[in-house]
Amino acid sequence: MSRPSTPPPSKRGRPVGFDRTEVLDRAMRVFWEKGFAATSMQDLIAAMGIASPSLYAAFGSKANLYRAAVEHYVALHEDLVLRAIAMPTARESVEALLRNAVTVFARTDFPSGCMVEQTASEAGDMAPDVMTRLHDMRAANHDNFSMRLRKGLEDGDVPEGADIEAVASFYATIHKGLSLSARGGTGTGELSSVVTSAMAAWPVLTRPREPRR
Amino acid sequence: MSRPSTPPPSKRGRPVGFDRTEVLDRAMRVFWEKGFAATSMQDLIAAMGIASPSLYAAFGSKANLYRAAVEHYVALHEDLVLRAIAMPTARESVEALLRNAVTVFARTDFPSGCMVEQTASEAGDMAPDVMTRLHDMRAANHDNFSMRLRKGLEDGDVPEGADIEAVASFYATIHKGLSLSARGGTGTGELSSVVTSAMAAWPVLTRPREPRR
DNA sequence: TGAATTATGTGTCGTTCGACACAGAAAGCC
DNA sequence: GGCTTTCTGTGTCGAACGACACATAATTCA
Numbered sequence: 001m002s003r004p005s006t007p008p009p010s011k012r013g014r015p016v017g018f019d020r021t022e023v024l025d026r027a028m029r030v031f032w033e034k035g036f037a038a039t040s041m042q043d044l045i046a047a048m049g050i051a052s053p054s055l056y057a058a059f060g061s062k063a064n065l066y067r068a069a070v071e072h073y074v075a076l077h078e079d080l081v082l083r084a085i086a087m088p089t090a091r092e093s094v095e096a097l098l099r100n101a102v103t104v105f106a107r108t109d110f111p112s113g114c115m116v117e118q119t120a121s122e123a124g125d126m127a128p129d130v131m132t133r134l135h136d137m138r139a140a141n142h143d144n145f146s147m148r149l150r151k152g153l154e155d156g157d158v159p160e161g162a163d164i165e166a167v168a169s170f171y172a173t174i175h176k177g178l179s180l181s182a183r184g185g186t187g188t189g190e191l192s193s194v195v196t197s198a199m200a201a202w203p204v205l206t207r208p209r210e211p212r213r
Numbered sequence: 214m215s216r217p218s219t220p221p222p223s224k225r226g227r228p229v230g231f232d233r234t235e236v237l238d239r240a241m242r243v244f245w246e247k248g249f250a251a252t253s254m255q256d257l258i259a260a261m262g263i264a265s266p267s268l269y270a271a272f273g274s275k276a277n278l279y280r281a282a283v284e285h286y287v288a289l290h291e292d293l294v295l296r297a298i299a300m301p302t303a304r305e306s307v308e309a310l311l312r313n314a315v316t317v318f319a320r321t322d323f324p325s326g327c328m329v330e331q332t333a334s335e336a337g338d339m340a341p342d343v344m345t346r347l348h349d350m351r352a353a354n355h356d357n358f359s360m361r362l363r364k365g366l367e368d369g370d371v372p373e374g375a376d377i378e379a380v381a382s383f384y385a386t387i388h389k390g391l392s393l394s395a396r397g398g399t400g401t402g403e404l405s406s407v408v409t410s411a412m413a414a415w416p417v418l419t420r421p422r423e424p425r426r
Numbered sequence: 427t428g429a430a431t432t433a434t435g436t437g438t439c440g441t442t443c444g445a446c447a448c449a450g451a452a453a454g455c456c
Numbered sequence: 457g458g459c460t461t462t463c464t465g466t467g468t469c470g471a472a473c474g475a476c477a478c479a480t481a482a483t484t485c486a
Contacts, residue, residue: 013432014482034336038250041474051435056475113334120397121326121334123247138397169403170410177390184333184351190382197383201414226462227452254444264465269445427486434481442473451464456457 020058021072023048028069033111036066036122063126067133073115074137077104081144090152091206094171095199097144101175102191105182114179116141142172161208170205174198233271234285236261241282246324249279249335276339280346286328287350290317294357303365304419307384308412310357314388315404318395327392329354355385374421383418387411 026047030039041062045052059065077100084096105113119134126134146168152158178191239260243252254275258265272278290313297309318326332347339347359381365371391404 012430012484014434014484016433017482035248035250035334037248038335038337040472042472052474053436053476054434057433062474117393118334120393121248121331122251124251135397166406166410169399169407173390173394173407174386175390176393177386177388180330180333180389180393181386184348193379194382194386197379197414197418200417201410204413204417205410225454225460227454227464228462230452230464253442255442265444266446266466267464270463275444430483430485432481432483435479437476437478439476440474443471444469446467446469448467449465451462453460453462455460 016058018048018050018054023050023055023058024068024072027065028072028115029111031066031069032073032115032118035118036063036124036126061127063124063130066126067130070115070119070134070137074140080104085144085148089155089157090149091157091199091202093148093152094145094202095195097148098171098174098178098195098198099192101178102182102188102195105179106186106188106191112185113183114141114175117176117179118183120176141175142168145171145175158206159208162206163209167205170201171198229271231261231263231267236263236268236271237281237285240278241285241328242324244279244282245286245328245331248331249276249337249339274340276337276343279339280343283328283332283347283350287353293317298357298361302368302370303362304370304412304415306361306365307358307415308408310361311384311387311391311408311411312405314391315395315401315408318392319399319401319404325398326396327354327388330389330392331396333389354388355381358384358388372419372421375419376422380418383414384411 026049027044030043030047034043041052041055044062044065045055048055055065059068080100081097084100085093087093087096101114104110116134116137120138122134124131146164149158149162149164149168153160153162153164158164174194178194181191181194239262240257243256243260247256252275254265254268257275257278258268261268268278272281293313294310297313298306300306300309314327317323329347329350333351335347337344359377362371362375362377362381366373366375366377371377387407391407394404394407
């Protein structure tokens with residue numbers, strides 16, 4: 001859990017002249033819109049409204065700012081995810097996660113798609129620790145599904161013998177598909193229809209199966 | 214249908230010193246691996262084995278080379294797609310399309326994921342005509358599903374009253390999800406399991422529905 | 427108030443970007 | 457053979473890249 005935390009705000013010296021969260025939010029939008037490689041420092045300082053030395057002092061490098069921006073993205077949507085997971089049954093939780101995703105991915109006042117999922121296509125020349133962190137955040141997306149399903153199994157609202165990992169992989173794949181669809185310009189209507197279809201498959205997918213095939 | 218075709222090979226003058234398909238294939242791999250923005254001309258001329266003026270004479274610009282590379286990618290897999298579509302029933306065709314996708318997306322001797330689908334995240338500064346062409350190629354992926362489903366409806370192997378567009382969107386979303394999963398490092402096993410799940414949903418999804426909801 | 431500390435804005439570093447000028451090489455045409 | 461045409465490799469263009477030096481401004485501590 002040793003998150004690379006923000007350094008403690010110093011008491012002495014000239015105070016920072018910008019709100020860290022605010023500039024991070026603006027950086028997030030640019031990265032979210034254009035991706036890591038296609039975003040230049042010029043783009044960033046223009047959007048963030050600070051000069052590049054301030055940016056480097058606060059975030060270290062472009063790659064690390066990207067990581068921080070993705071973490072800010074996750075933090076922004078954490079409540080939504082937690083509320084979805086808190087639904088009484090696994091089925092309701094999974095559906096809520098996907099409905100939330102549609103809403104977020106296709107908002108017209110924000111860039112399209114899921115910023116976390118899209119990091120998978122940023123092969124990039126980023127430092128290994130940044131790559132690892134991005135990978136972990138993608139894994140966390142998958143884990144949202146599998147952990148909630150496992151809880152459903154314990155609670156009894158998911159049939160005993162259901163292949164939890166397979167179901168989780170299925171819905172995680174839908175989640176990624178929704179993200180990429182939204183990036184391509186698909187609107188809320190069609191995305192919602194896909195979620196409806198995916199949820200219609202729930203009874204079939206959670207039906208108990210013989211161990212392996 | 215006015216494809217921006219290759220100019221006719223000239224009879225006079227010094228002949229071209231490289232095989233166009235060969236160098237296009239090498240460019241494809243680099244773009245496929247790193248994406249458009251993260252690929253530099255340096256990367257390309259190194260992989261293609263030709264000097265940049267030759268490259269520009271043959272392809273015009275980096276963006277246009279990218280378009281040509283994606284079209285080469287499509288041409289490479291055309292047979293596989295056609296054979297899948299030629300299956301006797303729509304269900305078999307859809308499953309074959311997805312199984313093919315898994316095989317292609319997770320090959321270890323090639324970059325991961327679908328080069329066409331991934332173009333959706335390359336917002337880029339490419340010329341409008343290139344962007345349009347990439348968009349059309351993505352749409353063609355969707356159309357593979359919807360057209361084959363429509364034929365199944367005519368042939369009678371898809372129940373009358375099935376919501377073709379919804380089913381097509383569902384499987385197209387799975388296709389995109391598989392691509393993004395593969396990019397993130399998911400292996401053949403898990404991807405195959407997702408296809409199995411998606412196909413298990415077939416009877417439910419193709420069940421006739423009342424017109425709209 | 428002066429010393430110490432920290433952030434800011436201007437300017438610029440060396441590199442690499444995408445793209446091409448130019449001269450020479452290799453072919454067909456007469 | 458010369459003449460024309462077309463392609464090739466060397467070299468380099470101006471612009472933009474990511475990153476930072478440096479002097480100055482703003483704050484706390486003594």
